[in-house]
Amino acid sequence: AQKVTQAQTEISVVEKEDVTLDCVYETRDTTYYLFWYKQPPSGELVFLIRRNSFDEQNEISGRYSWNFQKSTSSFNFTITASQVVDSAVYFCALSEARRGNTGKLIFGQGTTLQVKP
Amino acid sequence: EAGVAQSPRYKIIEKRQSVAFWCNPISGHATLYWYQQILGQGPKLLIQFQNNGVVDDSQLPKDRFSAERLKGVDSTLKIQPAKLEDSAVYLCASSRWGQGVEKLFFGSGTQLSVL
Numbered sequence: 001a002q003k004v005t006q007a008q009t010e011i012s013v014v015e016k017e018d019v020t021l022d023c024v025y026e027t028r029d030t031t032y033y034l035f036w037y038k039q040p041p042s043g044e045l046v047f048l049i050r051r052n053s054f055d056e057q058n059e060i061s062g063r064y065s066w067n068f069q070k071s072t073s074s075f076n077f078t079i080t081a082s083q084v085v086d087s088a089v090y091f092c093a094l095s096e097a098r099r100g101n102t103g104k105l106i107f108g109q110g111t112t113l114q115v116k117p
Numbered sequence: 118e119a120g121v122a123q124s125p126r127y128k129i130i131e132k133r134q135s136v137a138f139w140c141n142p143i144s145g146h147a148t149l150y151w152y153q154q155i156l157g158q159g160p161k162l163l164i165q166f167q168n169n170g171v172v173d174d175s176q177l178p179k180d181r182f183s184a185e186r187l188k189g190v191d192s193t194l195k196i197q198p199a200k201l202e203d204s205a206v207y208l209c210a211s212s213r214w215g216q217g218v219e220k221l222f223f224g225s226g227t228q229l230s231v232l
């Protein structure tokens with residue numbers, strides 16, 4: 001069965017600190033996709049990144065970076081020099097790339113990040 | 118480009134009452150999803166439409182939940198009768214093709230409280 005675990009329920013940091021959000025997943029498939037979504041107080045989930053299981057290159061986008069390690073089944077998300085606007089709930093999600101599956105995401109429980117000024 | 122629209126934003130009902138939620142996806146998006154997000158948990162897929170056909174409703178409690186997507190555009194999710202455990206945020210999402218694994222665009226959700 002597929003499962004996504006975000007062990008950190010809440011994290012609180014002071015602005016400009018770096019923060020890493022952990023994500024561990026389980027799947028029997030060899031082909032799958034991993035996602036991170038951000039949910040601000042307004043409620044809508046906002047897509048941040050998608051990686052497929054064959055691409056283990058780390059990715060950097062501005063202050064955001066992602067570390068994908070298949071050996072440990074982890075897909076961690078780091079925010080460098082955090083800002084108050086980064087305060088939100090962050091979800092890691094898994095989707096299997098099997099035929100017919102086009103959008104069923106298995107979400108983790110979410111990590112609430114609070115960035116204090 | 119307009120986002121995914123949902124209404125109402127909030128709804129409070131008594132248990133055993135009926136309730137309906139509406140979703141208008143991004144124009145041209147073929148695939149529409151309804152997710153249920155219980156407080157403190159990640160969203161869980163209830164049903165997925167491809168145009169006006171159902172792709173996956175394996176986690177939809179069909180004895181009380183129903184959904185339709187007439188003409189392959191707007192969608193309505195209904196609960197009848199509601200139970201206390203249905204209190205949650207109901208999120209609608211859409212994607213362009215429904216082919217492969219795409220990113221989803223989410224609406225702001227409808228927060229349901231069942232008393």
